[in-house]
Amino acid sequence: MLYFTSVVNQLLSFVLPLQFEKMDFRIAALGLQLSFFSAGALFSRVLLLNLIREENMKKFAAFGLGLMAVACSGFLLFTEAIPAMLCRILQGTAFGIASSAVPSVAMRFIETPEKSVGLIGIASIMASLTGPYLALEIVKRSPENGFRLVCLLAVLAAMAGFLLCMWIPAAENGENAVEKQKKGLPGKTAVYLFFTASFLILCNCYMALLTVFADSEGKLKEVVIFLVASSLSSILIRTCLKEVMKTQRRLHGLLFFGAVLYCAAMLWVGKTPGRSSFLAGGTAVGFFSGIMMSCAHLDILRLDDKDSAHANTLFYCIQDIANILCGVLWALAASWLGYGMSFVWSGVGILVICGAYILFRKKVVLRK
Incomplete structure (x- = not known):
């Protein structure tokens, strides 16, 4: 179910920029479609913060997956940029609902928080590994109808997730592994969340620009290499998450x-x-x-004083805010600096922010 939730977005994220470019809506191809998607997701998550609880999250998961299928169907019907962008917003809204609820459903069946966060990450990464590859291969083999076929596949994936959600029984015990091990992590949460958002904005440079950059350099076919390498290395590090986080010194190193x-x-x-x-x-x-997102997710689960459904929704709200800013900032950066220099500044920014983040975590977050 986690896989189907993520793969719907992954199927579309890397072909929508190319489709918007064909619609002569180039600014959307440079990242604003990601911002609109994230705005829809953020809107739904903010509403869910006060609504979603352990006892009703399965209903929200099913509703989100069903709405996602409807939104993806819209891409089959509309061939103009504005209606397609509205479908992207609706898809973001549906994704926000589903991706907030589905991990919380899964956490009720997993023993430890490290294992639950690792498995949630692996499911998302498997979607990242297969979704873009399938989408780009379909578009490459069928340039005229490829986008419609990708949209149809996304609809089928959303429906599969919906049916699976309806089949999974609700857990009798409302307490999950995270609640059992909640200890409360001291520190200034707002500053910590700022670092998390900064990492996401800088890391997501490739999501906003990679396909268009590669296409402009005649390297579109080689984007798959980047995506496969990213997915495999992240799966490896998340599989070893318990060892990675065994000591804070090892984690920071x-x-x-x-x-x-x-x-x-x-x-x-x-x-x-x-x-x-x-x-x-x-x-x-x-x-x-893989390391950064796992660390951030676990810390937010421990920082939040409510249940895991609320903590997961808060964590994904941060991601959506970062993605909204990411789409806008990298579109502007590409216009001012060019694609190549945008990637350069992404790398430099990560190094600087990471150093500051580790110092903050040592001096404030982990201080007893």
Whole structure:
């Protein structure tokens, strides 16, 4: 169910920029479609913050998946930019509902918070691994009808998730692994969330610009290398999450090492895009984001004084805010600096922010 929720978005995210470009709506292709999607998701999550609870999250999950199927059907009907953008907003709204509720449903059946966060991440990464690859292959093999076929596949995936959600029984015990181990993490939450959003904005440079950048360089076919490398390295690091987070010193060391790798890889991608740089860039993105997102998710689950449904919704709200800013900022950066320099600044920014984040976490968040 987690996989189907994520794969619907992944199928469309990397082909929609190309479709909007064909509609002569180039500014949307540069990232604003991501911002509109995230705005819809954020709107629904903010509403859910005071509504979603352990006892009703299965209903919200089913409703979100069903609405997602309806939104994806709209892409089959509309061929103009404005109606298609409205469908993108509706898809974001549906995704916000489903992706807030589905992880909380899953957490009720998993023993520990580290394992639950790891499995949630792996499900999302598997969607990232298969969704864009299938979508780009379909578009490549059928340039005229490929986008419609991708939309149809997204509708089927959403319906599969909906049916699976209806089949899964509600857990009798309302308490899950996270609530059992909630300890409360001291620290200034607002500053911590600022760092999380900053990481997401910088890391998501590739989501906003990669397909259009690669297409402009005649390297569109090689985007798959980046995506596969990113997914595999992130799956590997999340599989070893318990060992990675065994001590805070090890966690911080791997975080900074990942930031250095990310910076070097983005410099390479920005200067000389190609197979080798895309392989290095994807590996670095997957390694760093796998650790960073897992650490952020676990800390927010412990910071929040309500149940995991509320904490998950808050965590995804942060992602949506970051994605809204990401789409706008990287569209502007690409216009002012060019694609290559945008990737360079993404890498430099990650290195600087990561150093500040580790210092903050040592001095404030982990201080007893």
